Amino acid sequence: xxxxxxxxxxxxxxxxxxxxxxxxxxxxxxxxxxxxxxxxxxxxxxxxxxxxxxxxxxxxxxxxxxxxxxxxxxxxxxxx
Amino acid sequence: xxxxxxxxxxxxxxxxxxxxxxxxxxxxxxxxxxxxxxxxxxxxxxxxxxxxxxxxxxxxxxxxxxxxxxxxxxxxxxxxxxxxxxxxxxxxxxxxxxxxxxxxxxxxxxxxxxxxxxxxxxxxxxxxxxxxxxxxxxxxxxxxxxxxxxxxxxxxxxxxxxxxxxxxxxxxxxxxxxxxxxxxxxxxxxxxxxxxxxxxxxxxxxxxxxxxxxxxxxxxxxxxxxxxxxx
Numbered sequence: 001x002x003x004x005x006x007x008x009x010x011x012x013x014x015x016x017x018x019x020x021x022x023x024x025x026x027x028x029x030x031x032x033x034x035x036x037x038x039x040x041x042x043x044x045x046x047x048x049x050x051x052x053x054x055x056x057x058x059x060x061x062x063x064x065x066x067x068x069x070x071x072x073x074x075x076x077x078x079x080x
Numbered sequence: 081x082x083x084x085x086x087x088x089x090x091x092x093x094x095x096x097x098x099x100x101x102x103x104x105x106x107x108x109x110x111x112x113x114x115x116x117x118x119x120x121x122x123x124x125x126x127x128x129x130x131x132x133x134x135x136x137x138x139x140x141x142x143x144x145x146x147x148x149x150x151x152x153x154x155x156x157x158x159x160x161x162x163x164x165x166x167x168x169x170x171x172x173x174x175x176x177x178x179x180x181x182x183x184x185x186x187x188x189x190x191x192x193x194x195x196x197x198x199x200x201x202x203x204x205x206x207x208x209x210x211x212x213x214x215x216x217x218x219x220x221x222x223x224x225x226x227x228x229x230x231x232x233x234x235x236x237x238x239x240x241x242x243x244x245x246x247x248x249x250x251x252x253x254x255x256x257x258x259x260x261x262x263x264x265x266x267x268x269x270x271x272x273x274x275x276x277x278x279x280x281x282x283x284x285x286x287x288x289x290x291x292x293x294x295x296x297x298x299x300x301x302x303x304x305x306x307x308x309x310x311x
Contacts, residue, residue, distance in 0.1 A: 013228060014262065016184050065145060068138055068174065070181040071228060 001046045002079045003058035007067045008039035042066055051078045081308040084111040084122040086152070086168075088143045093129035093166065093285065100285035101126070104301035113146040123308045124161040125152050127168025129221070129283060139182060139224045140170030149175050161205060161304065162277040166222055169269070169279035178270055178279045179237070180229030182222075186262025190223040194293065195282055196258065197268050198248040201241055204275045205307035209299040215252045216296035220261075220282040227263040227270075227281070234264055244278055245269035 009015040015037050022036035044061070048054040058076045067074040083106040085094050098108045109119055118125065132143035143149070149171075156162050156177055164172040172178040185191055194217050199210040210216070229237070237243055245268040247259040254266040261281070269280035284297025 012230075014183070014186065014226070016186050016188050016226075016262070020188050065141065066137070068141065068181055070173075070179075070230075071183060 001048055001051065001054040003044040003046055003054055004077045004079055005042040005044065005058055005062050005066050006039060006075045007042065007072050009037055010071055010073050013071045054078050081106045081123050081305045082109060082121050083124040083126055084109045084118060085126045085128055086111045086113060086148060088113045088132035088146060090132040090134055091128055091130035097126055097128040097285045100288045100297065100301050103288055104298065104305045106305050111148060113143065113148050116147045116151060118151045118155055124163065124304055125155055127164040127171050129166030129168060132167055132171065138174065140167055140174040143171045144174035153177055156272065156277050159274060159276055164279045165283055165285065166281055169281055170224065172279045177277060178272060179233050180227055182224050183226045183228055184224050185226050191260055192221040194218065195220045196248050196250065197245045197282060198252055198254065200243050200246060204244065204271060206278045206300055206303055207244065208303040208307060213252065215248055217287065217294050218282040218284055218297055219286045219293060222281060225261040225263065225281040227267045229264065237270055240273060242271045242273065243267055244271050245280060
């Protein structure tokens, strides 16, 4: 079972990488781009076959290691 | 005073740290990240700078979950001295031993230069030999030194006097431009509530010799040795 953990900087936490990407997009001539925020995606291959349990396990992994709750939020999706 | 210096894969300032501590009169023990316990008789645990685990995931995130960190958390909880510098500060925050986090410098640039720090309080084992509000020169070398915490945590740190060092200008003022990494409220170093754990971004261990940029950092290590002698 595959789990996809998306980790994003929390709203309110400064995201200098997102800001730099935004500035680079505007210097390329892209218009109308508002706030840009950059996070990361972590894919996990899990032995668990029950989607609910797989999701709970991935969430526990996110809480304990993959995301830092001080600065980041996360979302877990199970993909078959 | 017996100081244990922890080495993780990717730690690179451990020898500089050992030199500074030895110069101040401490005995050095080397601690390995996989050890589940500290050797008997360790007074001070030091997490030196570097790039533990290649800064993968987040700076200090993987080191913070190493077996030895449980022993360090217990050492801190029973009032033991802990010093984390640069990556060591990041590790202490990731481990939840100190609040907040260190994120990418606001400029997105790696900053390697001297900086000026103001000593915010001298009634700590780390700063007893400095003068109140003394401004010291220290090298810094980091890509992720931008201290962040929610407003409530920042207010608590200020209210309880747990900000140990702040980035300042030549006049000793904590103006925004002096915190080149973007650190909230110019915070360069913070203490745990019992003032026996210090996390600090710049490198006092690299300011202990007049031949290599001054010795403003030496008093921190001398203070630690003196504090332990007095204990």
